[in-house]
Amino acid sequence: MPGTRTKLVMDNRPIGRVLMACMILGFASLVATGVAAAWLTGRNQEHTRWVNHTYEVELAIANASIAIEQGETPRRGYLITRAPAYLETYRANRARQPEILAKVSRLTADNPRQRANYAMLVALVGNLQRQRDLTIGLVQQGRGREAIARFFTETAAQRMMKIRAVATRMADEERRLLKIRDAEQTRSVRAFYLVLALAGLILLVVAILSLTTVMRYTRDLTRSRDSLNTLNETLEAQVVERTADLSLANDEIQRFAYIVSHDLRSPLVNVMGFTAELAATIAPLEDLLERAEATAPEIVSEDARLAVREDLPEAVSFIRTSTQKMDRLINAILKLSREGRRVITPERLDIAELVGTIRASMQHIIDDRGATVSVEGSIPGIVSDRVAIEQILSNLIENATKYLQPGRSGVITVSGHEARGRVHLAVADNGRGIDPRDHSRVFDLFRRSGAQDQPGEGIGLAHVRALAYRLGGTIDLASELGKGATFRLNLPKILNTQDPKA
């Protein structure tokens, strides 16, 4: 038998697991990137804040320096001109100074070094201020000369220089801090880019991995689909091939059954024929015996009398009943084989109607045996051979009425349903049931089950099964002793007419 069996190789590699791992890794790197970006943004803000702070401090220091420097100009103007306008400017400037210095103090509160610087600055400014106030006071008291003399001797210029140096130191300190912060910022950015590059790399790897996995999977799928297609395409041919093989085998069996039964018949004709001839000789012998008994009883032996009157008729009778039985059996085989050769003509059938016809045709038997036959529910339509279905159902129904449980009136129901292109018919009874051991045996030719109290040769169910097979169906049986039996027939909804014999 040709027809290579194409095997579908399903790839069992854990493709799902690989993809899942890839996805998790991908998402993890994305999350890491996001976290890094958020962190960097935070760092950036922090840095910006510090940069601003630095500039603020610088500005505050510069302001302070300027204010201090500016304090000198109205003082000198006042010392020289004693114009009250200068005094006023001076006072205004002086009034502003604590506030400006306080700002520097506030801004540099966190830095001990700046604190020290600031303390120095405050001390210097305080000294300066005292000297300035002193000179201004002298001028106000009208001691102008003394004030100017004082101005010459005082160390204001040096103090100013010192103040400038301190201010520059403070600004430098802030710049130093800014530089450190800049370096930190650069490091952060570098770290961020590192994280970004790493995540990008991971994503790339994950993408390549996922892509190859998916592609491999797709390729496998395509291959499977292709082989499936090929299988599908060749399936029909294979089915046709197998069907041809099967029907060939079936034909062979049919022919065998036919030849055997036929050739068995031939000698049987002789046996029966000559038995009849033999039986025909009994009459003249009997005649002769009677005449001998009447005319010369002494020549009639007891043996001769027994032979003619008992042995001969008995032998003939046994031969006859045996040959008749053999004839029936051979005829059964012939009938089966002929049934197998009968042309099947599928047509649309209404099973319920068919059951009705069968019931009507065997109504007297059904009534005699005290049974009822009914159709339960609706039975789906079927396209099959009318004669075969009729024979199957009538055999099953006849059997059901035949093997009733004593003392229980027979209730026989025929039901059916459809499933996946097949029609399942069931003939159920409440009869005496069949021993589960005999369930397959009862379908064999000449085999029967249970008490042999009913006439029959064990042909009916064999015939039913042969017919069911012929219609592309199967038959089986569910039963328990004493609890009735259900014969289940499984037939194609539409009988395939491409059957080579049909």
Added chain:
Amino acid sequence: MTEHQTVGIVMIEDDEGHARLIEKNIRRAGISNGIRHFTDGTTALDFLFNAPEGPALNGPALILLDLNLPDMSGTDILVRIKAEGSPLKRTPVVVLTTTDDKVEIQRCYDLGCNVYITKPVNYESFATAIRQLGLFLSVIQVPEIEG
């Protein structure tokens, strides 16, 4: 009936028992024509066509033919007898066999068999059938053989 006395019956039947039963019952029907019995196809064909006293060379005949023969099928013999140009093509052939297969019956009639009879297994029926065949044989007209 005198006219039919000359018609010889050729029985080709491999089963001695069947042959005997057939002969007995034909005789019981009152047929007294000569019956030549052959158990195989080869000798039967030889007699039919070549024997000096055979029907091809010597007078009309009626053939009783069984289909199941040991050396050839009865239909082969039928083909030979009914073949175009055969001297015996008008000779009546009664196929008397156990086969009751429809196809086989059709085939035999297609090949030119004149009567097809299935041997009943039941002897009563068998005997009756043969006796009726005997009656039938006693009334049918058999054509002369044409050289």
